Amino acid sequence: MKRIFSGVQPTGNLHLGNYLGAIRNWVRLQKDYESIFCVVDMHAITQWQDPAELSKSTREVTAAFIAAGIDPEACVIFHQSAVPGHAQLAWVFNCVARIGWLNRMTQFKEKAGKHKENASVGLFAYPALMAADILLYKGTHVPVGEDQKQHLELTRDIAQKFNNDFGREVFPITEPLILGAATRVMSLRDGSKKMSKSDTSDFSRINLTDDADLIAQKIRKAKTDPEPLPSEVAGLEGRPEAANLVGIFAALSDRTRDDVLTEAGGQPFSTFKQSLTDLAVETLGPMNAEMNRLLANPGEIDAILKRGAERAQAIAGPVLDEVYDTVGFLRV
Known part of the structure; x- marks a missing residue:
């Protein structure tokens, strides 16, 4: 049996980078894998969250999953805190993982910055919770981007050490699922930085909740340079904003950047931006409408999460029993 587990933190609006880099791939994977998708609200509180916003964002992420095409009947969709086994297994893994392993995690260093002594213990130890998320369901595969590869390696190390320590093959050694060239979406205001929900400028990103008019406005105001588009990818060298817009167009249209430039090479950005706007609205418009419908009916979202948590618990319970034994x- 092939089973994937993946999750998204409910910390602010999901944006185009989340969709193209992760969620769209999950929609495609659900046909070939038993799929478990989680809103990882316990990870979110490793840094302080406003409680009301956390609840709101948990529903928004769930709505985005479904609006993007993840089928809540075919897949398990739930929020992490609804299944106590995540925290219970994470404590066991805290006692298996070594401090030296966690000290090597580059994301902690990036998020804690210069004030790591003031960071929460949860932020330091959350890779062990991530391992518990995956292994509580004996996940065989995890779709990963560059920034998560190190954490998956830690998951594999923890599984292997647990199995070796107790002389039992309890956990699989989870495999990364690399899905071709990663779609790396950059800020619309600075092509050298990743599109991020933490950026202070809302015009740096296209949120999945943005309507057609706002999408058009953001693409129109996206930073570019004065030169027309080149006719081949090599011509994007040293032009990060141009490369970003071409990459977004290629990803949304499921084409290569070479194909896009063969067609659009020589165009001024005003023309290309209009084409990109039309494509983005055509792709994201139906998702936006479905998200709005779901968010107007929070009881429907809550029912999906409740049913998902029950299904997740049915899988996780026997695994946790096996670990405790x-x-x-x-x-008693």
């Missing part, structure tokens, strides 16, 4: 926890 293996460790030697007495249950």
